[in-house]
Amino acid sequence: MKKLVKKDIKLRKNFKKNELKRLYLKSITLNQNVSNNQRFKAQLNLSDLPKNSSKHRIKNRCVVTGRPKSVFKQFKLSRITLKQYALNGDIPGLKKISW
Numbered sequence: 001m002k003k004l005v006k007k008d009i010k011l012r013k014n015f016k017k018n019e020l021k022r023l024y025l026k027s028i029t030l031n032q033n034v035s036n037n038q039r040f041k042a043q044l045n046l047s048d049l050p051k052n053s054s055k056h057r058i059k060n061r062c063v064v065t066g067r068p069k070s071v072f073k074q075f076k077l078s079r080i081t082l083k084q085y086a087l088n089g090d091i092p093g094l095k096k097i098s099w
Helices: 002-030 036-048 079-088
Strands: none
Touching (some): 002 036
8 A cells, every 4th residue: 555655645746746837738728819830839748748747647545544535635534544543632623423
């Protein structure tokens, strides 16, 4: 699982590095006021960017276990890990309700 967590971190860094360039090229390709030649060149430059720099490649994973399903965005923890941390009192302001 550590390998998947490291891969996720690498994908996020790659996305962050190329985010502005991707947005700039995307805005040029969608702008109707720009000439077709410039739009075509922007589209070619956009396709030259690495695939892993896309936002859609990023998968939310638990930072502790690497579990891909049922991850809370606020804590970046899976439901199982979040419950364990809440029961131990490791997350301030959060506790499990029981009655």
